[in-house]
Amino acid sequence: xxxxxxxxxxxxxxxxxxxxxxxxxxxxxxxxxxxxxxxxxxxxxxxxxxxxxxxxxxxxxxxxxxxxxxxxxxxxxxxxxxxxxxxxxxxxxxxxxxxxxx
Amino acid sequence: xxxxxxxxxxxxxxxxxxxxxxxxxxxxxxxxxxxxxxxxxxxxxxxxxxxxxxxxxxxxxxxxxxxxxxxxxxxxxxxxxxxxxxxxxxxxxxxxxxxxxxxxxxxxxxxxxxxxxxxxxxxxxxxxxxxxxxxxxxxxxxxxxxxxxxxxxxxxxxxxxxxxxxxxxxxxxxxxx
Numbered sequence: 078x079x080x081x082x083x084x085x086x087x088x089x090x091x092x093x094x095x096x097x098x099x100x101x102x103x104x105x106x107x108x109x110x111x112x113x114x115x116x117x118x119x120x121x122x123x124x125x126x127x128x129x130x131x132x133x134x135x136x137x138x139x140x141x142x143x144x145x146x147x148x149x150x151x152x153x154x155x156x157x158x159x160x161x162x163x164x165x166x167x168x169x170x171x172x173x174x175x176x177x178x179x
Numbered sequence: 180x181x182x183x184x185x186x187x188x189x190x191x192x193x194x195x196x197x198x199x200x201x202x203x204x205x206x207x208x209x210x211x212x213x214x215x216x217x218x219x220x221x222x223x224x225x226x227x228x229x230x231x232x233x234x235x236x237x238x239x240x241x242x243x244x245x246x247x248x249x250x251x252x253x254x255x256x257x258x259x260x261x262x263x264x265x266x267x268x269x270x271x272x273x274x275x276x277x278x279x280x281x282x283x284x285x286x287x288x289x290x291x292x293x294x295x296x297x298x299x300x301x302x303x304x305x306x307x308x309x310x311x312x313x314x315x316x317x318x319x320x321x322x323x324x325x326x327x328x329x330x331x332x333x334x335x336x337x338x339x340x341x342x343x344x345x346x347x348x349x350x351x352x353x354x355x356x
Contacts, residue, residue, distance in 0.1 A: 080189060119223065135319070
């Protein structure tokens, strides 16, 4: 059995998740929103790894690898969109995007 | 010696978790993009130490190599491509650089000290070895019951690659794809 109680792992995970969520909601700079999304995904990974180590199953690490893949794909697409946005508006303020039509 | 007596798996875990939380707070509240990115690296490294202490060394290695090593480098490249625009410099903190530097170095140094303690602490190594879920089990799961998920993940990566290529290419080259 693991020596770290699952409850404490979940507290750490939810703390990180809430910090990331506050960043996503409160920031205006799109780059910071992407970074906060990374923090949130990482927090979910902590929860999966903790659960996997409590029950001594490999499933938690498998889910973590899938989350890692998701994060990589998300960052690639998100940063490409950010480059496009920087080219068009010369700013990363997310409020500029509410002018989009169509 | 006193450090090694105090060091149990739990206390190291809580310390690494504290570093991760503080670094994440600095990421979310930061003004300077590059500083926030570097704090994000510290946060990910601290979480990697947490993974190692939870008995998942494979996940800890992946966290360092893929997250901190690849995804964050992608971020840094993108930030360098943006250039630090006017609004960035205007909002940049008029800070005393030294205090900033010392705080960041302290966080990273805590993670380093933890790693050294873990490596040189024989009892802790043994008790960590007892509850490790090794990479062999993960590999068997990945290519057994989770095979379909792996295939879907590969399609997701392909989609990310195509999206990155399509959105980030210069405007004049529509004909090529």
